[in-house]
Amino acid sequence: MCGIAGFWNPKRTNERDLRSVLDPMLDVLDHRGPDERGSHISVDRGLAIGHTRLSIVGLDCGHQPIASSDRAIVGTVNGELYGYKKIRASLACESRSCDGKSDSAIAIPLYEKYGLDFVHHLRGEFAVVLFDGKRNRLILVRDRFGIKPLYFAINSDGVVWGSEVKAILRHPDHPPRLCPKAAIHQMMQVMVPGSTAFQGVQALLPGHMMVIDLEQNRFESKTHRYWDLNFPVQHETNVDPAEYVQGVQDRLIDAVAARLEADVPVGCYLSGGIDSCSILGLATHLQQSPVKAFTIAFDSDEYDESNIAALMAKRTGAEQELLRLTEKELYGPAFERATWHAERTFYNTLAVAKWHMSRRVRACNYKAVITGEGSDELFGGYAFFRRDYLGKEDRDQILSGATLSEKELSHPAWEDLCGYTPSWIQPWMMTLERVKPLLSQNMRDLLQEYDPVAAVANAIDPEQVRGRNRLDISQYTWSKTMLEGQILTWGGDRMDMANSMEARPAFLDHHVAEYAVQIPPDVRIRDGVEKWVVREAMVDILPRELYEREKFAFMAPPAHTDPVKRQAVQEMLDHWLTDQRLADAGLLEQQSIRDFVSDAWQETDSTIARRNDIIINHALQLHMLHGQYVEDLPLPAVD
Known part of the structure; x- marks a missing residue:
């Protein structure tokens, strides 16, 4: 387990320059790996690879970056690779070098043996970055569900990557800017797969591999999916x-x-x-x-x-x-x-x-x-899965406004994709409708040409849902969006x-x-x-x-349930949603959001109150993110 970061820019060929850029990227990931730090610098290639380590396996022998015996291949691994002892023994029987006794050490010899297919031999939670000097190729891999994060940004000068977005934002070529479209998605809760809150920074999708080649001073990147949840078109019937x-x-x-x-x-x-x-x-x-x-x-x-x-x-x-x-x-x-x-x-x-x-x-x-x-x-554990599979139910009222919509909604993009609009996205469609009047004029203008609900649907592979059972479709679309973008x-x-x-x-x-x-x-x-x-x-x-117990949504008590919590939220709103901050961020209309908050604290309908809490949280945090990243304000100490 660790933090990984780096960049490849052939125009940067000064060692001091490479290290002065890499070090701040690693500094901001220190919480991911406080036990050890390592780096690999290739001056002639403009390559810098860094690693901050949390030692869990191979406590005294897990130094990274890792490298092949001839040093032609170098890389880093974040996460855990299970079954590594058996793989290491198998590699040894084939006289293949596997230096180091940690789980991460198997990545490079597996790549040497299987090429890009090496990922099929990895089991666990991982993000892997390898640089193949023989082929002048960079390889980024993320685990099948996206348990471990991996972000990247590409421009004409090169590629930057990191376990967290904040590492990329420390690179001088990628100053922090909030993305207006992403702000809308955050206000409605559902992000487009592969997107982030920041302009120009993307997440490598779960189960995907990106290969970046440098040919004739031009970067060529290709991304392909190596694994997916493949629900069958037809399930067995009359099974035991x-x-x-x-x-x-x-x-x-x-x-x-x-x-x-x-x-x-x-x-x-x-x-x-x-x-x-x-x-x-x-x-x-x-x-x-x-x-x-x-x-x-x-x-x-x-x-x-x-x-x-x-x-x-x-x-x-x-x-x-x-x-x-x-x-x-x-x-x-x-x-x-x-x-x-x-x-x-x-x-x-x-x-x-x-x-x-x-x-x-x-x-x-x-x-x-x-x-x-x-x-x-x-295994179909959420109330919205059951609703899509069995039909509308009267149970799970505690979830209304958060994970279940109190009325049936549909959207043409989802109808085209799935044949129906999955229940899991319907409450967030309702949230979006309540958000629209709060947006600034520029953001409302953006919505005239951008449909965030359709954007999420368009990110789903139709071949993976076409002809499937309704339960399979709901599970697949949720896993491709909310599992990775929220739960993990x-x-x-x-x-x-x-x-x-x-x-x-x-x-x-x-x-x-x-x-x-x-x-x-x-x-x-x-x-x-x-x-x-x-x-x-x-x-x-x-x-x-x-x-015998029914599924219960594990969440913290919303602010509207307690006057003390409401006061705590209001104090944060007073600090972060000032006229100046609202104007600087340019996301919300000042009077509209203030009226909304004032009315929200008076709301007596628990379903509406729960949805109001959600909107207030998102509005508050968008301005926190602007302050923390764009303004670079210091973080407060926690007792």
């Missing part, structure tokens, strides 16, 4: 569900076992959901000893699941670390820090809670935890690595995923029960109360 129950159990046990491999202790995140509880149960049995479990508790019974988590901790004998959070921790300096780390807005202070939790994990001398993210995406960024890597802590989501093991997409929809959601196949696979692991 017991076969799938056993298949899920076997693969999940293997995935958790792989993620327990480390040279430091590995803990578990534990909420009250079946996913994290299943992970803790399996880890306990595999490790054959109690596992350290980390749980967040909120000061609202409606949103707190810690009592269920405590039940699971007791059942497994886990040593539970309980972190109780109130408005004091969720707003103010911690909120600002979480925004800086997220590099985009988030609709709920769960991101801030995750920032606090990773901080507590490190305070307990843990660097790695296994998590339950991905189960809902693969501000809900995952960015908040975890903010405090130098690695999360390992076992459900997103690609062996689990490739099996899950083959499971018939009526086994994933059976008799109206979401994730039925997972529940059955874990029936002997989970407490009965949890096995």
Whole structure:
């Protein structure tokens, strides 16, 4: 686990110049890897590759950048590559060099053996950057689900990359500027896959590889998808569900076992959901000893699941670390820090809670935890999946305004793509309609020629949804957008690595995923029960109360639920949404946003109030991002 950054610009051929540009890029990624720093400079090529290390595997022998025996190939790896010992032994039997005993060391010899197909032999959460000096070629690879981030920016002079956008923004060729289109997407919550909040900076898509060649002083880049969630056009019928129950159990046990491999202790995140509880149960049995479990508790019974988590901790004998959070921790300096780390807005202070939790994990001398993210995406766990598959329901009212729309909406771009408009995007379409009157005139003019809802639909490969079951379509489109752009960024890597802590989501093991997409929809959601196949696979692991419990959205209490929280938000608004800041950012109309906030605090309809909270969070954070990155304001200290 680490931070990686670098650039390739043949016009920069002065060593002092190369290092003076690379060092600030690494400085801003120090939180991702405080244990060690390394770099590779190739003056004649204008190449600088850097790495900040969080040592988890091969504590004394994992120095990066890594290189081939003849030094012709050099690169960096961020993340974990599982099964590396077996691969290293196999390479040794073929007399192939694999210097170093860390997992990252297998990347280059695999590339030497298989060429660009080496990525198919990687299992885990990773971002890889290799420079092949023999071919004058740069290769960027991101893991199958985008668990590990990798960003890039290309212009006529060269390419810049980094684990986080902030590293690229430290490069002199890419000064920070907020992207107006991205601002609209953040206000409505749904980003276009591959986009970021900043002009000119892109995210390498999950499951993709970019190859950049320099030929006749011109950069030629090609990106291709090496892996995807391939739902079948036709599922098997009249199947015995017991076969799938056993298949899920076997693969999940293997995935958790792989993620327990480390040279430091590995803990578990534990909420009250079946996913994290299943992970803790399996880890306990595999490790054959109690596992350290980390749980967040909120000061609202409606949103707190810690009592269920405590039940699971007791059942497994886990040593539970309980972190109780109130408005004091969720707003103010911690909120600002979480925004800086997220590099985009988030609709709920769960991101801030995750920032606090990773901080507590490190305070307990843990660097790695296994998590339950991905189960809902693969096995149909969300209310909107069930709605698309079974039809409109009266349940899940607590989610209205956040993850379910209270009325049916449609959009022609989504109708053309899917044959219907997925339920997961409908509440964000409603959010967009409430946002439009708040925008500045320039932003409203932009919307005359730009349709953000269609832009998201147009980023989805139609061949991957055409002819599929409605449940498959909903799961696929959500995974291509909100899983990577939300859950695995501000809900995952960015908040975890903010405090130098690695999360390992076992459900997103690609062996689990490739099996899950083959499971018939009526086994994933059976008799109206979401994730039925997972529940059955874990029936002997989970407490009965949890096995029978419906899916509950894990989020922090919104501000409108508590006058103290409302006051905390208002104090931040008073600081960040001044006339001058609103004018400088140019995103919102000053009086409109002030009237909106004033009316929002008086709203009595809980669904509308929840949506208002979301809009206020986004508006606030867009101006924080402008201040933190464009104005380069210092971050506040957190007690």
